[in-house]
Amino acid sequence: KALLFSFCSELQICCRLLFRGAVNGQMKLFVSEGNPHCLKVLAALELTGVKCDVQYVNHEEKVVQFLNHPALPALLLPAGQQLFSANAICRLVLSDPEAVSMADIVLWGALHPILSDSSFTLGEHNSVKTWFDRVAAVHSCQSAVQKVLQGKGLQAMKSYMQRQPAPQNSQCRDAQPCNNNPAEERQHFVSEEECEAAALAWNKGLSSCPAPDRQHPILPQEGKRNVLVTSALPYVNNVPHLGNIIGCVLSADVFSRYGRLRGWNMLFVCGTDEYGTATENKAREEGLTPQQICDKYHAVHSSIYSWFQIDFDFFGRTTTEKQTEIAQNIFWRLHKHGYLVEDTVEQLRCENCQRFLADRFVEGTCPHCSYPEARGDQCDKCGRLINAVELRDPQCKVCRQTPVIRSSKHLFLDLPKLESQLEQWLEKSTSTGDWTTNAKQITHSWIRDGLKPRCITRDLHWGTPVPHPDFKEKVFYVWFDAPIGYLSITANYTSEWERWWKNPLQVELYNFMAKDNVPFHSVVFPCSLLGAQDNYTLVNHLVATEYLNYEDTKFSKSRGTGVFGDMAKDTGIPSDVWRFYLLYVRPEGQDSAFSWADMAMKNNSELLNNLGNFINRAGMFVTKFFEGCVPVMELQREDKELLAVVGWELQQYIQLMDKVKIRDALKHILNISRHGNQYIQVNQPWKKIKGEESERLRAGTVTGVAVNIACLLSVMLLPYMPLVSQIIRDQLNAPQSCVYTMLQGSGTFVCSLSAGHRIGTVSPLFQKLEAEQIEALKKRFGGHTPSTPAAAPAAAIKVAAVEGVDSEKAEQLVKAVAEQGDKVRALKAQKAEKDVIAAEVSKLLELKTQLALAEGKNLEPTSKKGKKK
């Protein structure tokens, strides 16, 4: 495809060049008076007698269109190329070596403004002056000077110089160049004072403050930092993929765990978003009621998140009584304050199915490009947005009947009327809170483009009913309804939910999401709450991730590309390692990609060789050389220096985590274990232990410091890898209070395992991921259309379906059967509810029947994976 593309572009350019060449067969030079860069060019032309049409223009003339700042001199070549660099022009003109070389002309021209000034003395470099004068005496140069400076001397350059952007002093540039080598990381230099301060802090030891307990229901407390964390509600009938997980629940989980360590009063709520057309349709597909679908998939979500150790305080759902109650209350308040307007909307209705068709349930011919399979909201071929009623020959996707256009009355939230209130609030929230850059940008662009009233009702059944008598048959549109889920889920957690949600003075609200969700959380939902005028808690910190790609493409359920939440556990890779890698590549500030090879590399290099190796060595030394008891430590300058460096890394970690820079903070944990490994390597306690008394004391100090660093690492790791973190503390037999001591304030590294402390049994923390294992996983999750170019997957699948390519279908089915089989086994192993298992089993049987049909009845499924168990 790339080849074809470049071929086409080349062809196009050839044609264009031929055309231009025919029009003007000569070079054309643009110069401006008083522009010193023109000197050398004109001198070169004069010198060689190259024929060229010279045109004088003013400094502002943009001859080379694509350059931001006008660039003169500029030479247009017969072939259409443009030269905008004086040196390049000279190179072209002076392509034959002459007595006076190109280097002479170019340097003479460049130095002319300085050296032609008679007051400028070169001191002892007078051979430079001699050379300059010799070149300047060349007739061509004199003539160039005359043309450019018009006999006015250096004064003639004034008007040109004034138009130049402020000079960039290459010697002392204030602004940091942005294409610096990223590998050059800031090294922390440790001063004497810092060393002493670090040693002092170290000696303080653990504080005796009791571990805060987490007693439900958690409610805001006076005098505490009360933090409410929400993660975007996952849509119930999609199994979340890794991108969804890192974007919302995992990021929010890390931050909540961190906040608890900091001693903040945290509440972390989330739940499944269950209403809407997609659910209705899924229910029809599977022959269940929407409620049954929701029950079934809510369980799937729950089990995925619990496998990933997402520690919600409450994981609820939107299809509850509380949802109806709160949504209707907000609705009535908006109504009362006059923020709702009525309008009539034209919609497609399928008389056969007895319902209005949501955009994605209509197909027809694109009104723009006549593509026959355009969807109701967008055409896959030309990419343009479509209004469903504009489709030619529309069809109901479910029954293939032709729908009719009906008008239906709807309610709109009057966003323009709320705009000034919204802007006022945004101004404050974005300037005082930690909003990610993308969140601010997206919000800003919505406001800049102007807000329009947004329809909040839908002609559906599966939703929160609109309580207004004139809109009886309707439900709330999901975007209005879903964010209210945060409130209703909290209400299902505690009857005192209003202490969180109507308490902006005491509560700080963090919303975690992927960036596609930003406008609903920064514009639309705040407008609902502002309009309701009930002292609601509005978002203070909006944390949005960019997108996570899979290898070099997107995650796709339909193509089977990528790892989905329910499959991660079947890979045999521990949940903590998944968490670590996803957080390591968290799309923070820029998009990133999940890559198997990279995951294996990070596991083997960072977890196994760096972090795991250090912690294991530290523990093993205590066990082997000191009978399992932490030895006496006598700190030397070198040890104190390490304490200071580790303390500095800890403080960086805290500063970053406080700003929800989760990925960046992780790097500092790994830095600490790198410092630790180096420290052990330099001091060689395994050799010193065999030496004389003073050497053995030294081995003890190094071992003691190292094992204390291991303990600190376990604390810093807790938000990222909760299980590994606990295992480390178990192995070290560390007191629980270390967890809460070291992350207080700006962070202090204290000695938490003092001399004489007995540690537990030490064993390796991580396992190597082998290349073959990773290759197999990569194959398994690579999707079933690897040879199809990524740009046209939708079309390719449709073609296959039309022609009924059975072998491909069979291949897909083999995979689906194997996966479904795994799922059923997993559910049984977890002792899931009977009807959940039954539903999955019937799905499995159905898939097997389809497979048999696709392969011809006598064939047995050839799935290797199916036979394995």
Add this chain to the structure above:
Amino acid sequence: MNWENMALRELSSLEKYLGLKKPNKYSTQGDKKVPVLQNNQGPPLVGLITIACHLVKEAKRSNLLGESAEGRAVVQQWLEYRVTRLDGCTKEDSKTILKELNIHLQDNVYLAGNHFTLADTLMYYGIHPLIVDLTVQEKEQYLNVARWFDHIQHIPSLRHHLPPVVVLRNTIYTSRHH
């Protein structure tokens, strides 16, 4: 060899791409660590571009410097652009540069027209840190640059010291918002 210095890494990658068997030994001069190649036959060669051009000639791949006099001038112009505009540019400049290149590459397959040249190689090395920092949306905004960049990074054995950057083939920001 000092691997912290990006210019030296570039030269080393270029040597490999050109198939030069024996790696050269470079030193640097000045605060800005300008690369220097001590030449047996003549005076030392100073500066990334000068050395790069020398390597190309040594590998007998002069076509990479442009086929005609005009072509050679254009290649030199982009090499100059690389060191004078791109190197050490600020965040602000980088947006301008991307904008300029995006327009230029609208009807040029490569920087110097229809043929791959040394200008593409060195501009690719130089612009890599800017591209790494772009979001998906920005890459779509500078679509022609992204297309060119992706094309160059997939040229066999060119990338060497740089990690690949993901460039999506299908645009995902079809409209401002939905």
